[in-house]
Amino acid sequence: MSAPRVSAFVALSTAILRGFVRDRSSVFFAVIFPLMFLVLFGGIFSDQSQSKVDLIQVGDVSLVDNLPPDARAAFEQTFVVTRSDDLARAIAAVRKGDADVAIEMQGDTLVAHYTQTDQVKAAITQGALQAFVDGTNVALSGRPPKFDLTAERVEDDSLKTIQFVTPGLLGWAVAMSASFGAAATLQGWRQSKLLRRLQLAPVSTRTVVGARVTVTVAIALVQMAIFIGLGAAAFGLTLTGSWWMAVPLLVVGTLCFMALGLLAGALTKTQEAAVNAANFIVLPMAFLSGSFFPLDGAPGWLQAVSEALPLRHLNDGMLDVMVRGEGPSAALIPIAILATFAIVVTLIAARLFSWESS
Amino acid sequence: MAAIEVVDLTMTYGDLRAVDGVSLEVAEGEFVGILGPNGAGKTTTLEIIEGLRRPDSGTARVLGERVWPRNPRLLPRMGVQLQASSFFERLTAREQIHTFAALYAVPTAAADAWLERVGLVDKADSRVEDLSGGQAQRLSIACALVHGPEVVFLDEPTAALDPQARRNLWDLLSGLNDSGRTVVLTTHYMDEAEVLCDRVAIMDAGRILECDSPAALIRDLDAPARITVAPGQITLEDARAIAGVTNANEGAEGVVLTTREPATVVSYLAQHDQLDGVRVQTGTLEDVFLDLTGREYRA
Numbered sequence: 001m002s003a004p005r006v007s008a009f010v011a012l013s014t015a016i017l018r019g020f021v022r023d024r025s026s027v028f029f030a031v032i033f034p035l036m037f038l039v040l041f042g043g044i045f046s047d048q049s050q051s052k053v054d055l056i057q058v059g060d061v062s063l064v065d066n067l068p069p070d071a072r073a074a075f076e077q078t079f080v081v082t083r084s085d086d087l088a089r090a091i092a093a094v095r096k097g098d099a100d101v102a103i104e105m106q107g108d109t110l111v112a113h114y115t116q117t118d119q120v121k122a123a124i125t126q127g128a129l130q131a132f133v134d135g136t137n138v139a140l141s142g143r144p145p146k147f148d149l150t151a152e153r154v155e156d157d158s159l160k161t162i163q164f165v166t167p168g169l170l171g172w173a174v175a176m177s178a179s180f181g182a183a184a185t186l187q188g189w190r191q192s193k194l195l196r197r198l199q200l201a202p203v204s205t206r207t208v209v210g211a212r213v214t215v216t217v218a219i220a221l222v223q224m225a226i227f228i229g230l231g232a233a234a235f236g237l238t239l240t241g242s243w244w245m246a247v248p249l250l251v252v253g254t255l256c257f258m259a260l261g262l263l264a265g266a267l268t269k270t271q272e273a274a275v276n277a278a279n280f281i282v283l284p285m286a287f288l289s290g291s292f293f294p295l296d297g298a299p300g301w302l303q304a305v306s307e308a309l310p311l312r313h314l315n316d317g318m319l320d321v322m323v324r325g326e327g328p329s330a331a332l333i334p335i336a337i338l339a340t341f342a343i344v345v346t347l348i349a350a351r352l353f354s355w356e357s358s
Numbered sequence: 359m360a361a362i363e364v365v366d367l368t369m370t371y372g373d374l375r376a377v378d379g380v381s382l383e384v385a386e387g388e389f390v391g392i393l394g395p396n397g398a399g400k401t402t403t404l405e406i407i408e409g410l411r412r413p414d415s416g417t418a419r420v421l422g423e424r425v426w427p428r429n430p431r432l433l434p435r436m437g438v439q440l441q442a443s444s445f446f447e448r449l450t451a452r453e454q455i456h457t458f459a460a461l462y463a464v465p466t467a468a469a470d471a472w473l474e475r476v477g478l479v480d481k482a483d484s485r486v487e488d489l490s491g492g493q494a495q496r497l498s499i500a501c502a503l504v505h506g507p508e509v510v511f512l513d514e515p516t517a518a519l520d521p522q523a524r525r526n527l528w529d530l531l532s533g534l535n536d537s538g539r540t541v542v543l544t545t546h547y548m549d550e551a552e553v554l555c556d557r558v559a560i561m562d563a564g565r566i567l568e569c570d571s572p573a574a575l576i577r578d579l580d581a582p583a584r585i586t587v588a589p590g591q592i593t594l595e596d597a598r599a600i601a602g603v604t605n606a607n608e609g610a611e612g613v614v615l616t617t618r619e620p621a622t623v624v625s626y627l628a629q630h631d632q633l634d635g636v637r638v639q640t641g642t643l644e645d646v647f648l649d650l651t652g653r654e655y656r657a
Contacts, residue, residue: 011460
């Protein structure tokens, strides 16, 4: 590369980077907005899995009152007990959502009035109460239990919500900033005829495209550093062995979403429309790619759709290498898929592009 | 050698013949204006000459070099200002011209000198979005000239400016060809073309109708002069009786005499002490346009 081309490349990159940093809404959507979700999922929702079931005990419930000490402790791990003598009022409280379950004894039967509003808690409530009833039955029989259960988590002990949400949200953040940036640049530069102006300057297309790609990739890596840094510092994110493979993965992912942004820019007439189109592509894709919540429970056809989306592969690849402890090779297939996407979409965008905006 | 040689350009968009057989030759150091109403094909013609568009037929050469396809040897010798303000978003005026300087491998000192020459030193740290229309145009022209090009193309540099800002810009533009630089600009302002250009190409409906110096165009038109005499100075009858007057009409500002011998008529008026408030109008480029196209000029 000759000297003028280096200086042209540096000047263009600097100009583009300044334009980005000074655009508050771009910075907000690339960094602050996704970080808000990280704080939301990592900091707030992560507590919900441990939140206890509010239980109202109506009158004397001998089964609960006479639990042996260790069983009592286990019971209080699951339930927060309040007492009441008014069954109707207790049931009303459950109905309103102020409590999750009200229990009473009818003879030898433990009756639980629960709400199905929170299905997870409803399941926990039924399962736990059944376990205590069974346990008490076994204890009263005087015979030692024959079978035993020990539960062990498959994942690393440190695995928390933050581990799952960081890669997905980072994928979404990078998808947004890469596609919005490319769409807005293509449209904005076309509208202001800056593209034409650059065409008449002695710089090659490679230099111009290279500068834009370099800035976007740099922004993606800064996003990654911020996500990992904040996740680790504030929410106890722990990376696994080959997390560094997320870097090439993210670079290829950035190219892929820049290509989608170019496509959005080529299909639209104004800068606003281009960014809206990019958003229209990326936001639903983020939902369908497990950026916000895991897709394990999704129906099969949705999983199939999801497999066709590049963000799904970016997210899966990053999950594998960043938190699931998979080896570096786990990133290779996602990288290949993303690269293919990038090439195909760029070619389509190039075909659809026209210099005229009207 | 001519700085610009254009032969028989045509360009069609669908049914519209945007450029219809345009030929033009511009000498080195000449200041040439392409004048015409909106939609006349000025910008398309200019963009073909700059090498941004490939014509359907015809050839364009600048400084003896081909312009299409993109000719990297020619680009550093050419300066362009496009119709829109083509700036990098959210950069200051100084950062803007420094960026363009770097694209042409020109030292920043040259860029700063241009910033001073176009009077934007005070605004150097303002973002381009905060510049007035006139300031943005001056910056845009400075960015086109920062690398000292031999040929400069300016596409409607004074469009959308108020009259004051337009005249301010004329001072800058009129000096651009001082050092032997060739300048081509498009405009839809008659007065602008008349003031700035050595030669004016009058364009309408994709064709160049006439190309000559403004004075020659008006002279060749051979239009009669119109002499307006203030109301109450002379009666319509007396006016018609003056030797050399071909016609006289009562206008809003007085009696309007039409003549091909303005000198004779004015000296007659002087002898009869009727010169108060006299106004003499010779032909204008507008008359030339009317004569060439048969219709009023509407920019």
